[in-house]
Amino acid sequence: MSQNLLHRFWNIISSVSVRAKILGMALMLILLLGAGVTWQVLHSLTYIVQSQLENESITSARDLAARAADPILLNDLVRLQRLLVETQQNNPDVRYAFILDKNGDILVHTFGAGFPPDLLTANDAGSSEHHHTIILQTNNELIWDTAVPIFNERAGTVRLGLSDARLRNAVQSLTIQLALMIAFVSALGILVATFLTFLLTRPVRELVSATQAVAKGDFSPRLARWADDEFGDLAEAFNAMTTELGNTNEIRQEREELRRQLLEKVIATQEDERRRIARELHDSTSQNLTSLMVGLKNLQDSCSEPNIENQAESLRRVAAQTLEEVHDISMRLRPRILDDLGLAAAMEQLTREWQARHKLPVDLVIHIGQERLPGEIETAIYRIVQESLTNAARYSGARSVSVLVERRGEQVIAIVEDDGRGFAPSLSPNERHLGLAGMRERAELLDGKLTIESWPGAGTSIHVQIPISASSLEEIKGNL
Amino acid sequence: MRNILLFISLFLLSACMVTPNIQPSAKVDLTDLQPLPTPSISETPLRVAVAAVISPKGTVESYSGLVNYLGEKTGRPVELVQRRTYMEVNDLLETSEVDLAFVCTSAYIAGQRDFGMELLAAPQVDGGTVYYSYLIVPMESQVRSMAHLKGKVFALTDPISLTGRAYPTTLVTQLGATPETFFKRTFFTYSHDEAIYAVANGLADGAGVDSLIYDYALSRDPALSGKVKIIHISPSFGIPPVVVNPNLRPQIKIELQNLLLDMSNDPVGRDALTAIGVEKFVIINDSSYESVRSLLDGIPLLFGLP
CATH class of the missing domain: 3.30.565.10 (Histidine kinase-like ATPase, C-terminal domain)
Known part of the structure; x- marks a missing residue:
């Protein structure tokens, strides 16, 4: 199954052009790295921000508890309220703060008119606890709510809620910045990869057209050495190969030409010789045979001896046949009529x-x-x-x-x-x-x-x- | 290929490992604001005020035993009330917002005169019902009398404190000056232990403090004895009393008085007394405060007392 999938994946990858491969490689690398770095940064940042919020919530609540003890004991509610307002002014992340007396009734709070009813019971710290922090989910933010007992709860309890909204916005804007950065780098990567592809594929394309020329018997193309790399070596090796092939081809052609000339000469010589022999046979041998036949005819006519006459007649026929044969041979060797x-x-x-x-x-x-x-x-x-x-x-x-x-x-x-x-x-x-x-x-x-x-x-x-x-x-x- | 996949998965895994595990423990709606319920009070508590002789937290720590003892004996909840100044406690007594109060001597004299504040008992310390004003300076100071404090910084406790303001003012007046011109600068600490610490830490060059508080503070924090020294002790004054508001029902007044006088006979009561540095409570007469009354009459303008 996975083997099959891998195979198909490989098929797709191998079927696209080198240009697409390099571009894809560059883009993949940039996107993977970008996504990974963004992921890592955001998670680390979120983690740091959240522990920071928790610490800040505890520190602020502890500080408030220390400063609230006297005003509570002296029943100075105005100062107590001012303390809360100052706390909120000094730290914009403070979403709310309120102080409970030792009976659990609210003394002062920062909500103005009214108070969210669920909040009161959401968190509580024991009298001996240093603090007690919980995370609350509100409609649109997370709140680090810390409860700190005041004066071992003899004066009451401070509750302080720190919102993550501001820090989350900071993280979000960082995310956008990172994404923009990745987009920019990707664009740059595409440009660089395109240039790189051009550099890499140009020698390959030239090599292909030169190879096609060689296949057609043209050994003249020479490749330029564009760069001092493997492609440069390949171009030089190709040039050496075509030179060698060209030389070999030249030698072969010379030999072919030589053979052809030789053959021509052999055939011409053969024809000439046949012509000479045929003429010889016709001019000399045939004449001699004809003379022989004429002599034999004369001998036959002038002789009264029947025995000799018969013999002469027989010889004359042999001569005639030989003449015929000589004529035939001459004819076959080289018909005079072809030349004439x-x-x-x-x-x-x-x-x-x-x-x-x-x-x-x-x-x-x-x-x-x-x-x-x-x-x-x-x-x-x-x-x-x-x-x-x-x-x-x-x-x-x-x-x-x-x-x-x-x-x-x-x-x-x-x-x-x-x-x-x-x-x-x-x-x-x-x-x-x-x-x-x-x-x-x-x-x-x-x-x-x-x-x-x-x-x-x-x-x-x-x-x-x-x-x-x-x-x-x-x-x-x-x-x- | 396989290596690349491995690398990517390791990378993602490491990213996941730092993922903070945020689990909100509750969901609240901060926009849903509703009126707060009025705190219900089941039973009218016995309200006990303690003047700011020592800091508010010190007061709670020292007096909680006494408060608990009273609560246990009366069967009523007891509320400890503190205010920043002596006058505020006097106001609470006048308007019957507190039933019983531990006040400063000068506050008693003003309260007795203004609205008939009533004595209930007095603490007995070192076998007597008197105390003093100590003039204290830092240990390394060359100052040996009030005269040497001219042009220095002086810490005052409460605006109407006898030992912390009235007596030092008398000393300055005797030198033919007023505190405003005699000292370079004065400031209120609102409690005697804070005045001791102000001198010990060099914040002030001198201060007048309640002898009871000074002894108590040194016993609680022995390190202080190396930092401050007494250069002058006043004549004895009537000890700060326990008072009730004049409108308190007589039966309750008697019950409370008996409770206080009986405390030294009860083990729990004895512990509570030890916590505030008192041997026992005794009956005291208004005449014990005559000397103070005449001293304060000498400097009426200072106090703005009617």
Whole structure:
């Protein structure tokens, strides 16, 4: 129960802002201290005042009794009355005083006309008593009533009542003064706490915004050291951390750049090498094979020996097949048409040959205009589509494939879709094997994006998007 | 958190500990004023006045035994009445407001002359019914006679006291002066014991006092004997008598007289007599006061006596 209450209390406290916490703390402290001090002061004061009243009541009554003895014995009522009047004049707290003779009848009193009937019997002192004090409650005040026997009660009894009204008023005005003081100090406390809160929360707010900037990759914000305290230390630690993070990030970016350049170089080198080999195969090997075939044809025609003629014919067919194969290899390594006529022609040739080889229908759509695209983009798109088609043929068991290459503004988009068995892209352990990683790397080298949409039984769709940078466009125009 | 709570509770507890426990024992309404009931007197008391020879409290202390004795013997309540001056007691006797009174010699002479104050008895002290006026000065004083008191402060007892005023005045008159010019200053103490204390404390340089009171006071307060000394003793005077008002019923007068004369035969009565320094009460004649009467006649203006 109390645990629960404490928990709820803690929830409330922890949910408010630091500003409210500090303000609340300051106010709570001031109010608690103020209330405590006021309580303590008032109680001590009341206690002192009350014992003071009691003492004063006894002293005054004793004094009056001593001075009243002779006038009573001499029956000097005028002097007796004057004694009472003087007593009351000298001490404003004296509410009343009266003197009884030894028979208990009132000799003189300070009430003027009439006498409160209950008062007479309210207090009494024995003849041997020093005094007898009681507290009386009247309509609006407390009275310390002291009875003192005069001359061992042989002359009578003095009764004197001291009111606490005046002293209670003093205590009340002190209470008001204390309350005003507390209010003033509270106001001051709020001001000070507000200032303190501002001092404390400003570095925290700055820290929060700097942290958010760092989260977004901006390592530049530096915090000022406002004060030489824990917050100052925190700011310095934060600054050291962002500097370190910034340096690390720079190194990482440099490495990334290096890797990228390396990859570019590898791919470029690979392309160049393929191009060289393909040209070599086409120019030299194909020419030689063609010459060989022409020689074999001549040999066949000029020879009448049927045995040799058959052999020459057979060799000529082998040479023709080899020529075909060389052409094929050359084509696959680097279609010359891509360099000479551009992406559209190369794509058409690629799909045509792929169709012929795999006996599968390919639906090719190309919208890239008459303008040539930058060489590296053409190569990348060509290679990605080539790899996709290879995959489709090799793994998917598709019945048809569609290829779309399109230029949309400053972007080139290529989509290869098949209706094969598909796969779960995230679950694919052999992505690297499938060559998908290579495809993605090619796209990303050119700041492009490659997405694979595939699901078991739902076919595969490969979507490539490569931006055409302004500088590369300029380059193209310059070449033309 | 727990410490803070503990601190607060301790704080409040300490505040509570000083809370005064005020429990009014009664409630009264001081604004409800009602006329006082007139004191009811069940029985007419025997009223006994004692002239202010000694202070009012001393009188009560000394005479309470006598008052109680009279009350017991007469079967009536007895009220002790005191007044500041001798003349006031005389007035009470004249208007029959008191029945019996212990008066000063000079007061008797004035009362007897003015309204026929009647002698009832006289106290016997040291075997006689006379007393004296002592002229006293502080112990260390160089004064040896009234003549040396010229220009000094002199304490008088009552305006019509024989020993405290009339006799010292006679002494001054014999020196060919009046007290007003002879002394630097005079003042009334209204009782003889106060006059003794005035001299003992140096308030006055001299005073004339009743020999009975002086002896009685010294026996009560032996320290006084080291502070004052007697430098002159007057001729003997008739002792202050016990009187009754002339209107008192003769039977009562006789009853009271017999009571007083019998006191020394009763153990309680003897104690009461000892308390006022008296051996016994005796019958006294007016002739015993002739010497005083002639002394007072010599200074009538002083007393303003008719």
